[in-house]
Amino acid sequence: MKYRQKTRSASVGAIAHLGIAALVVLGGGGVALKLNGGSKLEEAKQVPKPLHDVTTTAGTQTLVLAGGCFWGVQGAFQHVVGVVSATAGYAGGSAATATYEMTETGQTGHAEAVEVVFNPKQVGYGQLLQIFFSVVHDPTQVDQQGPDVGKQYRSAIFPLNDEQAEVASDYITQLGKEGAFSRPIATSIELGKTFYRAEAYHQDYAYNNPDQPYVYIYEQPKIDALKRLFPGQYRERPVLVADRAG
Template structure:
């Protein structure tokens, strides 16, 4: 992550605009149906978003990648320029019999990132780190937009939510070395300081759906 350079230089991480907090459940949700479903979310570095959702019961897989731009620019090097339209995103495949789309969004807003920061997360700055939801259909888009409105009306955060809802944007899987990054690099300073606390927030806010052992790309792919 580009923000790691700043972290190394100044020796500290800028404080987030909003601290993690348990936000209300969505009043409108996608109906419970048979078969696996997919959600695509972006909220800063995809290492952290992937790591959080790998610890959620009902999630079958969580894969880091890019969404918002074209297939031709779906690489780490190009995305990091901030000029591709892509955001670092995570594709979450889940079982709606065990967890709903609305609950995934609740986790996203509560524990996975700060949705009030515009085009950044902490030291990571640029549109590639924006808070965004990429619905895979109109129903998800309706739920996402209504939930953002609900949270803003409830003043769940001190500032307005900056999360965008971007329908019809394909997801492209990231390079292999980005997959399971939090799990494979627990002692790396960026992970230890910025990303691991999100797992603790997940465990604290959602103890009944937190699982200690993450579902890894390496295992699901194998």
């Protein structure tokens, strides 16, 4: 997450430091980022729904996933109707290494992850996966999202049980067969991993820092794409960690 300390007042310099060769404005207001080195993020687009979903239960259900910087992943899911909470944290490693400083080394097994608690009567596990693959991140990048490189930025789903793991695995296979992306999906499924909540200063970061260059360039487009591609599932006022704490 280097370069995030920049302020938007130096936006031209920030774009250069972020390694962006070009910002390409797409139809409908979307933005594609062409990065130095020739790589290109997949354009946000609505991919097909999963062919099957987990069993709907009374009460809430929980989904844990990772797709690059947790600021943007959290920020996007906070705008989804039916999401009760979205919390930034770490998953994939041990409790002893579940800190920002240690996770950023890329040596802990952790990914920056988000725990999404949702009401399955309003939004299903499968639809949340559809949003994840459509607008939240580029699932074809290996150990990277945009300028952030390392295993801590990998695309991953951390199922809480066998049924979630099966639905996620089948969905990845489905998207591959249907050619939803121009490159193979790199998302891993990591069953049996514990989620650890991140430090307080990471919570609601995208909401609290909309003019920060990293947020403005990389994270806000995810929320914009959610609104554009899933208007029926988008809510203007996000559900914030701070609201629940208060």
